[in-house]
Amino acid sequence: MSLKNPGDRWGPVSQLLHWLIVLLLVAVATIGLLLDSLPRSPSSFWVYDLHKSLGLTLLLLAALRLGWRWFAGAPRPLPGTPRWQARIASTTHALLYAMIFAMPLSGWLYDSANGLRPLRWFGVVRMPKLTSPDQDLAELAISAHEWLFWVLVLLVTAHVAAALYHHVFLQDATLRRMLPGRGRTSGDVP
Template identity: 60%
Template sequence: MSLKNTPDRWGSVSKSLHWLIALLILALGIVGLLMGELPKTPKYFWVYTAHKSIGITVLVLVVLRLAWRLYAGAPRPVPGTPGWQERVASATHWLLYVMMFAIPLSGWLYDSASGLRPFKLFGLLEMPKLVAPDEGAAQLSHALHEWGFWLLILVVLAHAGAALYHHIQQRDATLVRMLPQGWLDTPQKESA
């Protein structure tokens, strides 16, 4: 398997970043939904710091993923894919990138504007504040963070649904190209 993307498949770097970011976002979403219910114990603050640290990690990984995509390109569309589907897929991918930037940044902005003491990334590196404490900015960034998460969920469901549609209904290689080599490599219409 190639590290770099080929005309027909995503390379191992793209696949690894895709699935690692997806897994981290899933974990962040679960923790984010549950952490408001935690009692205010030392574990509560540990969970919040872990949530923030993993969010910043996702931001860094998304920067790396976007840089890699610009460097390595993307596979060409599966032959036979209608032009409108290619345009919708491209718009969806770019919207996912925007959301993967906006959600961690809005969380970091919320942390900064709320006036909390600076948090340390995984307890090691003190993260700088993006803005001075400001109640209005804190409320706005918190709303963007929360509603951005729900929008991301909708876009991810559409993205995954489209991949499954291509795999089950169209029987093409759209989904298989992003899976590890050998997964679901069943009778599909192969790309040329």
Template identity: 40%
Template sequence: MLIGNTAERFGFVTKTLHWLTLVLLIGSFTLAVSMVNMPFSPRKLEFYSWHKWVGVTIFLVVLLRLGWRLINPVPQPPQGTPPWQRRLAGWSHAALYAILIVMPVTGWIMSSALNLPVVYLGLIHIPSPFGVDRALGETMKVVHLSLAIALLTLVAVHVLAALYHHFVQRDDVLRRMLPWPARLKGTNAVNWKTQ
């Protein structure tokens, strides 16, 4: 099993953190959509708590991803990738990381400002330096929602780009991030048996 990245492939750690982030995002958005439409109840408060816990976990996983990326650079784009695609990929990845860090922070500020403290996993109280401030809380609510829309848009672009590489460019951009080894065909294929 390849733990770290190589010039051609993503390693186990990068793949695990990538797909874990996706699973957490799906959970977070599912909770968010569900809890907004619920009548006020203990169940709704429970969903809010879980949503906050997932948000904090996403924040921590993304920090871990960035740290790993600093010491373990990602594989190079396939040969022949136009410079504009390289730049666009770099910008979109940077934007994804930025939103995945800033969004949980805005949720934390919003909750704290609206006097709904964040207690991670029901054990660790994450204090806010801002105190209770309804105006700040309402502003952060708008920012948090706007970031959610931006994140969904960027994730859609990310998925479409991966599918474009797979079905149009017919390169290994998508396949090398899959969580399982793939038997590939064609001249760009990686022989997984030898790796």
């Protein structure tokens, strides 16, 4: 069995990376939304550090996923998929990748420009600064980080809604192609 993506579904490596990224996005978003309610004191630094470390992990996994997609290819659109739907799906995927890269990079830029504490990935690997301390840049980066989050929320919502629409209403294999399992079902490519 090849780990690459066959023509009719996403392969196991693509599925694993997809679902790991989903879990990380949920964790990072949840922690990020809770950060404003925490005191900015040494007792809560570990939560900020966890948010940053998970964000950097997300960046790494997104790079791996994009590299794997280039290497392993993508399944063909389902037969009968209108061209406009395939274009919207491709555009949405590209925007999702862009946001998944932009979010951690804007956070890393904020952390670098803020210049307060060194950024350490899970307390082990000291990450390089992307820039020297600059409060104006730090404010721009954190503002971008927050706005990009809401754009990402909209894109993820559209992505999930489209997958559920295909699964529930069209009853095709769009969602099942990203789920583990080898059995073919109605709507799968023969």
